[in-house]
Amino acid sequence: MDRERALELIYEAIDVVNQQLPATQRLPRDPATVIVGTGGSLDSLGIVNFVLALEEKTADALGRSVQLLMPEWLGADDGPFQTVERLATHLTMLRPA
């Protein structure tokens, strides 16, 4: 998956989770947006909902199931979910079916 497509999928998942957030807390569609860790505005339910939405969209794009809901990633400040940028890099490493 190329980086542009990865960013598009992440932004689509952000759109899903933004519907659950007050206007003032919505996540910007920006590579620097923090998803998990210091500076992030999602609570634990919001993070899980975001990851589940992204899993579905990524699975559709790759034509295979994808496992992104990994507790060790969600709790780490330096994991792939820290920012949109890092998450996009992680998605580019996933291979299609």
Place this chain on the structure above:
Amino acid sequence: MRNRLYLIADFNADTFARYLANTAMPDADVKVAPFGQVYQALTGPGPGTDWPALVWTQPETVSDAFRRAAAFEVVDPAQALDEVDAFASAVKRFAQHARSVFVPTWTQPCWERGYGMLEWRPRVGVTHLLARMNLALADALAAEPTIFVLDAARWLAAAGPRAVSLKSWYATKTPFGPAVFETAAADLAAALDGLGGRARRLIILDLDEVLWGGIVGEVGWEGITLGGHDHAGEAFVDFQRALKALTRRGIQLAIASKNDEAVALEVIDRHPEMQLRREDFAAWRINWADKGHNVAALLREVNLGPESAVFIDDSAVERARIMNAIPGVLTPDWPDDPARYRETLAGLRCFDAPHLTIEDRERKGMYTAERVRKETLATAGDLETWLRSLNMTVSVESLTAANLVRATQLLNKTNQLNMTTRRLAQQELQQWVNEPQNLMLTFRVADRFGDSGLTGIVGLTFEQETAKMTDFLLSCRVMGRNVEETMLHAAVTHCRARGVSSLVAELTPTARNAPCLAFLERSGLTRTSAYQFRWDVQLPYGCPPWVNLDDRTGAVSTADR
């Protein structure tokens, strides 16, 4: 008033609450009962009688028989139906302490195949059992005016194969995907709008490329695309049928079109495939004037506010004009392809109303009669001659079970000629009228053009020597025909029969009820403060001589009149 909703669910409803409060009903106050404690929440105190609630459960939570049936055990369907009945009873008891209650139907994931080809076999199929449970639930709650069963199967169908996510269930105890909540939240918001009297009642339509294909001014009525062996022509006919169907729900149609009126009406009168004829339209403005002005004029003619109207036009420019000129009018994006017109219309949630009365079903005829009535006004010369020519009868009835639904509907959606804009749920209105010091009079209006139905309400509270007018409201359909004066006459007559000495009417000003203040100012009542008016009940308040008053309450004698 700020929207509010109390959620009771057997799953984690926090995600749904977030959708409601941040997307479907921005800034709504949404409270969530403790997760999984449905019966405890139904029997607990609840957040208050002015809170609507949603009770969303899974079938296996409510019915152990269903849970076992889904595991392919042999069960007696009667046991499942008994469990449904127990659940319905709990919901009914809870509803006595809530403003209204919404209960989604029970659903199964589409990937749950049960017994396959045996799924609709009675006493075998899980789907068959679930359908019986849903019907039993709907039947058990049917007589409750404040409980509404919502079709959750449609929410799941709209969401597609990922409507139910086991992963979401395992991770967050939320079984449904975001798309289910999106549709459910939109439906709930529409239902709350309907309960709040905010359902739309008028569709204003363009003609060319909306009701038919082509520009009739260029191709003539014989040359337009409508019906025939043509997919676009069939789509236009189908769209017209859908519009006509809405008129049977009390939705009115009007036309705002840039055309020569005679040319456009020729299509409506003569084209054999037209499904909508002149009598289907409450009013029209077919000319070359600005559509903003035409839509405003139509609203004035049918006496409805912008918040009651929907504007449908194929031109993005005209839609933008209306959005800018009259922002209260709902102006949906409209597809280019006529094959999508019908589904786009059906997708509008703005017509949902909590009740469907005889008046709703007959409203098309009422508006047509009103158009003819106004045409006679233009030829009558003076107003009195016209009023006399109407041969109007106003019937007064007490609030009864027979007119309670319509009275509640009128109370909750009338804005302009409404003195206090008091909103009450049907149950609250019934409770209010049960108090011995309270009286509610309802008014039906008929004339030689037709029956306008129950269109007026006067509420009175008797306090020793004084009667306080709690409600004075009249449908915009019959405003300006001296029904207002007739209602005051009846109110004074009933006050005299109850032996009070004065009648006090105090207006609560709103953004919409200036017409009511204007009426009170010219009514002849004595103004005692900015918004308060008084009448000495010993003095007769005259009934307009051209109105035949038929008091069916049995509460007043000839002497009182």
